[in-house]
Amino acid sequence: MNTVKENKKTTFQELLMPELGALFRTALRMTRKREDAEDLVQETIVKSFAAFERFERGTNFRAWIFKILTNTFINNYYRVRERDKLPSLDEMEDENAFQPVFEGITPEEALLNTLTREDITQAIEALPLEFRAVVILTLVEGFAYKETSEILDIPIGTVMSRLHRGRKLLQKMLCEYSSNKKTAAREIHEECPARKS
Amino acid sequence: MSCQEVINKLYFYLDGEVLTPQERREIEEHLDQCLKCNKYYQFEEKFWSFFRTSSLDFPLPESLMNRVETVFTNL
Numbered sequence: 001m002n003t004v005k006e007n008k009k010t011t012f013q014e015l016l017m018p019e020l021g022a023l024f025r026t027a028l029r030m031t032r033k034r035e036d037a038e039d040l041v042q043e044t045i046v047k048s049f050a051a052f053e054r055f056e057r058g059t060n061f062r063a064w065i066f067k068i069l070t071n072t073f074i075n076n077y078y079r080v081r082e083r084d085k086l087p088s089l090d091e092m093e094d095e096n097a098f099q100p101v102f103e104g105i106t107p108e109e110a111l112l113n114t115l116t117r118e119d120i121t122q123a124i125e126a127l128p129l130e131f132r133a134v135v136i137l138t139l140v141e142g143f144a145y146k147e148t149s150e151i152l153d154i155p156i157g158t159v160m161s162r163l164h165r166g167r168k169l170l171q172k173m174l175c176e177y178s179s180n181k182k183t184a185a186r187e188i189h190e191e192c193p194a195r196k197s
Numbered sequence: 198m199s200c201q202e203v204i205n206k207l208y209f210y211l212d213g214e215v216l217t218p219q220e221r222r223e224i225e226e227h228l229d230q231c232l233k234c235n236k237y238y239q240f241e242e243k244f245w246s247f248f249r250t251s252s253l254d255f256p257l258p259e260s261l262m263n264r265v266e267t268v269f270t271n272l
């Protein structure tokens with residue numbers, strides 16, 4: 001038995017296993033299909049093990065492996081056709097970036113109470129990839145803006161603008177979902193600003 | 198700091214990003230005094246923590262665990 005290789009494998013495994021859940025849920029939100037998500041995680045493990053010599057010990061393993069995951073996704077799973085059915089970046093540019101979507105709504109509690117985990121998942125998955133990736137990495141996985149910019153190879157200013165628009169878009173969608181529900185209070189339907197635009 | 202400035206910087210405040218300690222203090226002082234911004238802040242804070250909690254709550258499927266085991270055996 002090759003001890004050097006065994007050591008490498010053990011070290012890798014110890015670093016990887018605590019991140020497996022995060023890698024899978026991220027893969028699932030990216031691919032939107034469970035089978036694809038499992039394939040993506042598997043591919044990420046194989047690739048990152050092969051590149052493990054290049055990982056500098058003591059640096060951020062989590063950011064390193066997430067970068068491999070997102071790169072693999074963009075290269076192998078993300079098809080151009082996905083872009084076609086989603087709103088373009090330009091359409092979003094028109095939005096007033098700093099207009100609070102929920103300003104003026106009184107039953108905020110009612111809104112949150114009507115939303116489920118499935119609504120959140122559906123809303124994330126409906127986001128165009130540019131926004132989805134930034135939202136998942138920062139708001140779900142807790143990466144700092146700078147780490148997210150390194151993982152996705154985009155400037156930090158782009159992270160900030162995509163995150164802001166991603167948030168507003170999510171709130172709009174979730175506001176819609178909520179007001180479409182029978183259980184939702186009628187006043188949400190009346191007051192939800194997303195209904196008016 | 199004006200209401201508009203507070204609202205513009207609120208996500209940075211929530212994320213613990215970008216802002217200087219001085220700016221964070223100014224936002225906190227504003228939130229203590231302005232009911233309108235405070236309500237908005239409370240909602241955003243609740244909304245995004247709900248968003249995060251809902252997204253994290255996710256069990257690993259058995260099928261993935263089996264796959265990972267096989268991958269490691271073959272590495």
Ligand SMILES: [Zn+2]
Pocket residue numbers: 199200201203227231232233234235
């Ligand atoms: Zn104010």
